[in-house]
Amino acid sequence: xxxxxxxxxLSISFGGLKAVDDLSFEIGENMIYGLIGPNGAxxxxxxxxxxxxxxxxxxxxxxxxxxxxxxxxxxYNVHQIIGLGLARTFQNVELIKDLxxxxxxxxxxxSQYKTSVLQQAFLSPSARKEEKEYREKAMDILRQLGLExxxxxxxxxxxxxxxxxVELARTLMSSPKLxxxxxxxxxxxxxxxxxxxxxxxxxxxxxHCSILMVEHDMGLVMSTCERxxxxxxxxxxxxxxxxxxxxxxxxxxxxxxxxxxxxEN
Amino acid sequence: MSIRNMKQAQYMLFGVIAILFPIxxxxxxxxxxxxxxxxxxxxxxLGFNVLxxxxxxxxxxxxxxxxxxxxxxxxxxxxxxxxxxxxxxxAAIIPFFVGFILGLIALRLEGHYLAIATLGLAVVIExxxxxxxxxxxxWSGTKTTYPxxxxxxxxxxxxxxxxxxxxxxxxxVTYNFMKSSTGRALVAMKKSEHAAQAMGVSLFKYKLxxxxxxxxxxxxxxxxxxxxxxxxxxxxxxxxxxxxLLAAAVIGGLGTIGGAVVGVGFLKILPTFxxxxxxxxxxxxxxxxxxxxxxxxxxxxxxxxxxxxxxxxYKKFFSKKPTEAEEVDL
Amino acid sequence: MDLFFQNIVGGLQSASMYxxxxxxxxxxxxxxxxINFAQGELGMFHAFIAAWLYASGIHFVIAIFLxxxxxxxxxxxxxxxxxxxxxxxxxxxxxxxTMGFVMIAQGLAPMFFGNNPLYFPKMIQGDPxxxxxxxxxPNTILIIVITLSIMGGLFYVLQRSKWGLAIRVTAENIQTxxxxxxxxxxxxxxxxTVGTILGALAAIMVAPLTTVSVTMMADxxxxxxxxxxxxxxxxxxxxVIGAFIIGILNNIIGFYISSKWATAIxxxxxLGVLIFKPTGIFGKKxxxxx
Numbered sequence: 001x002x003x004x005x006x007x008x009x010l011s012i013s014f015g016g017l018k019a020v021d022d023l024s025f026e027i028g029e030n031m032i033y034g035l036i037g038p039n040g041a042x043x044x045x046x047x048x049x050x051x052x053x054x055x056x057x058x059x060x061x062x063x064x065x066x067x068x069x070x071x072x073x074x075x076y077n078v079h080q081i082i083g084l085g086l087a088r089t090f091q092n093v094e095l096i097k098d099l100x101x102x103x104x105x106x107x108x109x110x111s112q113y114k115t116s117v118l119q120q121a122f123l124s125p126s127a128r129k130e131e132k133e134y135r136e137k138a139m140d141i142l143r144q145l146g147l148e149x150x151x152x153x154x155x156x157x158x159x160x161x162x163x164x165x166v167e168l169a170r171t172l173m174s175s176p177k178l179x180x181x182x183x184x185x186x187x188x189x190x191x192x193x194x195x196x197x198x199x200x201x202x203x204x205x206x207x208h209c210s211i212l213m214v215e216h217d218m219g220l221v222m223s224t225c226e227r228x229x230x231x232x233x234x235x236x237x238x239x240x241x242x243x244x245x246x247x248x249x250x251x252x253x254x255x256x257x258x259x260x261x262x263x264e265n
Numbered sequence: 266m267s268i269r270n271m272k273q274a275q276y277m278l279f280g281v282i283a284i285l286f287p288i289x290x291x292x293x294x295x296x297x298x299x300x301x302x303x304x305x306x307x308x309x310x311l312g313f314n315v316l317x318x319x320x321x322x323x324x325x326x327x328x329x330x331x332x333x334x335x336x337x338x339x340x341x342x343x344x345x346x347x348x349x350x351x352x353x354x355x356a357a358i359i360p361f362f363v364g365f366i367l368g369l370i371a372l373r374l375e376g377h378y379l380a381i382a383t384l385g386l387a388v389v390i391e392x393x394x395x396x397x398x399x400x401x402x403x404w405s406g407t408k409t410t411y412p413x414x415x416x417x418x419x420x421x422x423x424x425x426x427x428x429x430x431x432x433x434x435x436x437x438v439t440y441n442f443m444k445s446s447t448g449r450a451l452v453a454m455k456k457s458e459h460a461a462q463a464m465g466v467s468l469f470k471y472k473l474x475x476x477x478x479x480x481x482x483x484x485x486x487x488x489x490x491x492x493x494x495x496x497x498x499x500x501x502x503x504x505x506x507x508x509x510l511l512a513a514a515v516i517g518g519l520g521t522i523g524g525a526v527v528g529v530g531f532l533k534i535l536p537t538f539x540x541x542x543x544x545x546x547x548x549x550x551x552x553x554x555x556x557x558x559x560x561x562x563x564x565x566x567x568x569x570x571x572x573x574x575x576x577x578x579y580k581k582f583f584s585k586k587p588t589e590a591e592e593v594d595l
Numbered sequence: 596m597d598l599f600f601q602n603i604v605g606g607l608q609s610a611s612m613y614x615x616x617x618x619x620x621x622x623x624x625x626x627x628x629x630i631n632f633a634q635g636e637l638g639m640f641h642a643f644i645a646a647w648l649y650a651s652g653i654h655f656v657i658a659i660f661l662x663x664x665x666x667x668x669x670x671x672x673x674x675x676x677x678x679x680x681x682x683x684x685x686x687x688x689x690x691x692x693t694m695g696f697v698m699i700a701q702g703l704a705p706m707f708f709g710n711n712p713l714y715f716p717k718m719i720q721g722d723p724x725x726x727x728x729x730x731x732x733p734n735t736i737l738i739i740v741i742t743l744s745i746m747g748g749l750f751y752v753l754q755r756s757k758w759g760l761a762i763r764v765t766a767e768n769i770q771t772x773x774x775x776x777x778x779x780x781x782x783x784x785x786x787x788t789v790g791t792i793l794g795a796l797a798a799i800m801v802a803p804l805t806t807v808s809v810t811m812m813a814d815x816x817x818x819x820x821x822x823x824x825x826x827x828x829x830x831x832x833x834x835v836i837g838a839f840i841i842g843i844l845n846n847i848i849g850f851y852i853s854s855k856w857a858t859a860i861x862x863x864x865x866l867g868v869l870i871f872k873p874t875g876i877f878g879k880k881x882x883x884x885x
Contacts, residue, residue: 553702
């Protein structure tokens with residue numbers, strides 16, 4: 001398969017409610033992909049299924065870790081996902097408020113660390129080398145995002161906009177092939193959203209990864225995403241380029257409501 | 266890492282002062298005993314803090330693990346006549362594995378299950394220790410000697426110095442791994458399990474690691490206890506001791522390293538202090554009540570703990586700068 | 596065979612005590628999310644009050660009633676004076692706070708009542724009577740009857756009354772309950788009051804069997820937790836049923852194997868339960884919202 005991520009027939013129910021219904025879509029290499037839908041459409045649920053925070057009832061989530069290695073994410077536990085090359089952010093920005101910005105980034109690299117507790121306890125050369133390496137990588141990423149002077153600031157003291165960027169930066173620490181972002185524009189104003197759009201494109205180009213974005217802000221989606229999947233009630237409405245999605249009548253219906261012919265008369 | 270070196274120096278300086286203090290002041294035997302108790306309990310509390318302060322798990326059974334360490338150590342030195350350091354190592358390793366097994370059972374669920382499982386251990390351990398009298402000397406207790414290292418038999422003061430040395434080493438070692446990826450994983454796990462999992466932290470693995478490390482520290486403390494006091498009986502290792510560790514960790518400052526020593530200091534010195542006060546000294550159980558109240562007050566109003574008190578007082582009253590959120594003092 | 600039934604009856608008595616305590620535990624847990632680790636020690640403290648009142652010449656029935664009223668007051672004060680102000684503290688912190696209460700209770704007992712164990716009489720004196728080959732003390736029958744009545748009463752209130760509904764809704768989902776106008780604050784106060792009374796009652800029942808001392812409740816306290824783990828924290832009736840199982844097991848093991856090892860064996864048993872059915876017999880698994 002050529003795609004980086006291929007969701008196949010994904011379904012999950014909670015009690016009697018089918019939150020995601022036979023959903024399939026595909027994300028290509030170095031692509032920015034959008035998942036949109038009205039409130040309650042099931043977007044975050046899809047997210048959580050892909051990243052194994054929920055266990056779907058049916059379906060497959062095929063992920064291409066490298067040129068010849070395709071795995072089904074559903075075979076793995078939640079904490080193994082990042083090691084496979086898929087990093088995510090959270091809607092509510094789950095940074096560790098008591099730690100510094102750079103420490104938060106270093107947590108992002110956790111899955112890449114190879115030294116054991118014992119080595120770390122006694123400051124073995126390999127432990128020190130590893131820590132130094134990842135610290136440099138973290139500073140590098142912070143520099144790219146213009147945050148290097150905040151490296152030692154405590155996360156809890158920083159404004160929301162900065163925290164969102166830090167969470168995004170954190171995903172880069174594990175050198176992911178696919179980054180999943182949950183509503184990156186939430187709580188941002190227009191200027192900040194524009195900067196965010198630039199940053200997302202930069203990440204795709206500079207780090208050669210794909211990005212899956214769940215988002216409400218249509219401006220951001222339309223200006224950054226190369227392909228979009230629109231869902232409602234857990235079911236796929238349409239998949240295609242921004243133009244195709246914009247003009248799709250099911251999508252329009254979902255967002256704007258059914259056109260009442262009688263009302264016009 | 267200059268901060269790390271500063272911290273190492275701080276801990277070593279503390280160690281030097283602690284060792285010199287009784288020598289310089291020609292302290293009485295009872296003072297050395299008090300200081301040694303503080304040192305021993307600090308080691309156990311340090312481990313307990315890794316569990317509670319950093320990983321957010323509660324154990325009510327750490328007294329039992331101290332007991333295991335004590336009996337293991339005494340047995341190997343007095344019955345099997347093994348060298349002391351080997352016995353100490355075993356006193357660290359065996360509780361590590363017992364904790365590991367208990368953790369395997371109890372840690373797959375929410376925190377209160379571990380608390381309950383360890384509560385059970387605390388309640389039944391006394392009877393278990395009494396039963397294995399070949400190993401523990403039963404109800405009448407077991408005796409052992411001051412350690413003999415390289416043919417030189419320690420005296421009371423020397424054991425005290427050994428205790429402080431081990432305490433400082435453990436403080437440095439704990440600081441090292443808490444400031445590394447392991448420590449960050451533990452903190453992340455306490456603060457946000459979702460974020461931790463998304464970052465690749467297996468909650469079960471790290472809870473298990475934290476628990477086993479903490480029981481290992483308790484075992485070391487137990488070994489040092491019995492080789493200082495040269496006697497132990499099953500009654501010592503029950504829930505009272507476990508609650509003491511909890512109190513010391515909370516009052517001293519959860520999630521800090523120096524807090525372990527400060528908390529134990531508070532715990533141990535309080536009764537001694539109360540005894541000197543005329544009327545209060547005669548009231549039984551007052552130190553228990555005050556300690557319990559302190560736990561509640563610190564949790565509710567000052568979770569940073571006593572160790573951060575001087576820093577905060579300084580900032581509030583003496584510093585002109587606006588109070589910025591600062592990293593908790595490790 | 597008679598001996599076997601003898602042990603069942605004895606087990607029912609044990610079960611009564613564990614059950615009352617376990618019910619108090621789960622009532623507070625399900626509605627406020629707090630595991631009250633001080634349940635046993637508070638009971639112990641109240642048993643001391645009862646014993647002291649009795650020793651001061653008050654008729655023991657009145658002493659019991661006074662104590663239960665005091666226990667209710669203490670529970671109410673703990674909630675109103677302390678727990679209410681700790682809403683922002685996470686569950687871990689609240690658990691730690693209850694451990695602080697343990698130390699406070701352990702300190703207050705000798706402070707007020709001295710270091711020596713006190714005596715408290717059985718509620719009904721009298722020789723054992725024989726029913727169907729089984730010899731039972733009247734006191735035992737009374738304990739079982741009182742416990743079943745109280746539990747029956749509580750469950751009736753829970754299922755049939757408006758208050759019970761308020762408690763059940765709060766236990767199910769406190770946010771929703773608040774949104775629907777359920778007086779969750781009063782529910783908190785009610786369950787702490789009732790829970791503490793139940794703990795005190797369990798201690799009063801134990802008192803004649805072990806004398807009133809600082810360590811009297813340790814064993815029962817643990818077994819009430821074991822009952823709750825066995826029955827699962829998900830329901831109100833689970834821990835009670837768990838208590839009956841544990842109570843009977845306790846006496847049977849105590850008789851047929853060894854009484855001093857009964858607790859240890861039950862402990863190993865519950866570890867086994869944690870391995871195979873960790874949420875308990877009636878437990879339900881929750882999917883946490885991410």
